Amino acid sequence: MHDPADPSSLRPAKRDLVSIDDFSNQEILELFKLAHEMGRDLRAWSHLCGGFILASLFYEASTRTRLSFESAMGRLGGRVISAADMSSSSASKGESLADTVRVVGGSYADVIILRHPCEGAAKVAAEYAAVPVVNAGDGSHEHPTQTLCDLYSLWVEKGSLEGLTVVLVGDLRYSRTVHSFAYALARFRANLVFVPHPGLELPSYVLERLGRRQAYEPQHVTLRDFPDVSRDADVVYCTPQKPHQLSLFTEVTELDVPSYDALYVTRPQIERFVRDGGRAPERYLRIEPHTMAGKKFKATSLMHPLPRTGEIAYEMDKDPRSIYFAQAARGVHVRMALISVLLGRSSFKSPPPERVADGDEVVGSPLSCANPTCISSKEAHLGSRFRIDSRRPFRVRCAFCETERPVGFVGDRERRTAWRSGAPEAADVRAEEMVLFESDEQVQRAAFAN
């Protein structure tokens, strides 16, 4: 409703890009057409965003993402304010992310680009900032604008995004680019082949989300097409339809696809597994000319979000199938298009995505997220928020970082009673009345009967 005393009530609702699922497929394709047009003459758009300011808040290292956003804003005629090293900002004095973005998204800037080491940080920023927030990477969770660049490159190279067969290799656990890319590819009905470095398998919440939203079913398979890479890997194959020849998780079947459209390679995210107490992996994969010599790789685009740290031999750079530098260059085109849309200077004709029914939310329980790098673990004022994935068996995941969280007891606020999470009564508690507990002790402390 328009309030004449408040001119901002005339503004259309802000759009954030926290997850790749925030844009519909049609919107993504419209964005690519605009990016393509912009890419034809990068200097022709400097009238578009004059008078607007972009803030880049980078709590983690970045070269391409930050510079390409800043370059994109410059090419659109806007200005950039940048906190590229948050150790010199008030975050180092203990300011919360919520407070920082409330201030920056006030009179300082019209759009915020945020990179943060905590999973769920961009969601929090989007909830607190008055201006659009773009997730430029939140911990090991998502990186939707890298996905837009990756998909755009495939769209340019292949002419279409429907039904591609894409292999994702390397550190699938901590690579946020892989997670967002897989969600997007699945929406375009791709066949996905996950080839993790042993121990760095895709998190279960990613596979679950592919299943929940796209009806993808994972199958464990063996793969002989590039043995150097897949040797000890637990290869998982996900397709839109249930393939009758493969049976779910029971039997290891050899994967046989006619060809691969793309091979997406990621570096080991050493900074993240060292933080989690792990060690740098030994014998990490390396793509050499002989890796892609087979017939099935004839038209395979070799992709990498960069930076590379040895996973792709330099000899591959001259190979016409290698598109990683083009991928990075196109990032400016895509980000120009994105900024102009978020600032309302270009608009989509297609409708936004339909909201997915993604489980009821349970807010403010004593149970907290067990992921130490979840934003809710770092910033206590956020409290806990969980989504109910299933009631029988009872399963929840953190609404910030999506990590599954075991629950000890489920309480009913009205009846002040709690039951073990496996009990039939627990499954029937209404989400608005629900309180989640880790232990008997927490139940006692809250003075619930059990």
Ligand code: NCD
């Ligand atoms: C990626 C990232 O930051 O997640 N880099 C990027 O944005 N191009 C990939 C990486 O760091 O490995």
